[in-house]
Amino acid sequence: MSIFIDKSTKVLVQGITGKEGAFWTKHMIDLGTDVVCGVTPGKAGQHVEDRPVYNTVKEAIIHHEVDASMLFVPPRLTKDAVFEALASGIKKIVTIADGIPLHDMIRIRQAAKDYKALVVGGNTSGVISPEEAMMGSFPHWIERVYKKGNIGVMTRSGSLTNEVTAMIVEKGYGVSTLIGVGGDPVPGTRFAEMLPYYEADEETKAVVIIGELGGTMEEEVAEAINKGVFTKPLVAFLGGRTAPKGQKMGHAGAIITGGKGSVEDKITALTKAGALVAKRPRAVGELLEELNVPK
Template sequence: MSIILNEKTRVLVQGITGREGSFWTKHMIDYGTNVVAGVTPGKEGRTIGEVPVFHTVKRAMAHVEVDASLLFVPPRFAKAALKEALDAGIKKVVILCDGIPLHDALQMRSAARLAGAMVIGGNTSGIISMGKAMMGFFPYWLDRVYKPGKIGIMTRSGSLTNEVTAEVVKAGFGASSLIGIGGDPVPLTRFAEVLPLFQSDPATDAVVIIGELGGTMEEEVAEAMKKGLFTKPLVAYLGGRTAPKGKKMGHAGAIITAGKGTVEDKIAALSGAGAYVAKKPSMVGELLKSALAKHQI
């Protein structure tokens, strides 16, 4: 099994005719993703490979059934594109662009929750269910990273994802699903909101989270563990350990505000909840082995 996405999920690509949209749509299809339609206003009648293109999401859904939408759109158009998908009844959306205006992101998260939809992003590489399907841009041909297995992975960081996941594979494991939560200040779905999906997935034995300084998402994971909402082994690696005190570091989501969001606080919260916290990426695989052995998995 996998979470959110599998080879049967019928995917619509908004912004499919752009350079990035068309390039990665072809790679998604090559990987096994069931891309059924694309949308670019004014481009109806074109095809990307064998994928038909329509003016609007509703026009596409009059011809094909759709389960999920992937947005290859600039940040200033993300809110309107999401609204179009939600208004059409789509409940799974991945938004790749970074730098969505703050007030737009707040309104988008609110709209998604009201619609009962899961919206992943922005500022993410997307999501991939190993060996089945992907929505986004992943170099899936790297076997040292993208190997199917039973470890769920969630990440805030694009740059650390391949490094940490490679350590998971090096230790003899693979991934069930990898979810790029994204690095913008307002993630449209948070770590703790994805945890229940991994908890109920029989194909996931443990979870690795790749976090960083700033925000409170890692503390929310610790709280969920303390409440018993997530009971499987969890290993975390947190970027930003060497960030100078009082400095803003990295992308927009990696900012310590009002004394909250330090790596030290996150480590304390996760460790106190029973998670295994790696001091460096190379430790993640060995900690996974220890955690699974302790849980007799």
């Protein structure tokens, strides 16, 4: 099992005819993703990887059953594209766009709540269940990172995710589903909101979160553990322990404000809740072993 996406998830691709959209659609299909159709306004009648293209999502869902929408849409147009997918009743949406305006992201997250949908991203690589399916732009062919297994991974980063996941795989583990919530200050979906899915998934034996300074997402994870929403072992790696205070370094979401969001606060909250915090990427795999998480 996996969460959010597996081989049976029927995926529509918005922006399928663009350079990036066409490129990653091919890789999504290569991995095993069931891409059923695509949408690009004005390109109806075309095909990408033999999948039909429609002008609008509304038109596409007349002809296809769709569970999820993958957006390869520029940041300025992302709000509209997300709203289009939501209006058509799609409940799982992933956007990898880097540069979505902050106020647009507030509206996107608010709309997702109203529709009881999950919008993952932006500024992320997306979601992948290794050796099964993906929505996004992961180099799934790098075997020492994207290996199937029983560790759930959630991350605010791209390259750092490869770094940390490689260390998990090095210890003989693999990944059930990796969710990139993204590096923006207002991600569409937050860490704690995905925990119930990992909790319910039998295959997932532990969760690793790759967080960083700024925001309160890691504190919310600690709270979810405290409330008993999540009961499996959890290991966190947090970047930016030594980052200079008040300096915008790293992702836009990573700035310490109001005495909140410092890595020390996050470590305290997570440790109190019973999670383990790794100081270095390599320690993540070691801590999973220490917790006797089965391989």
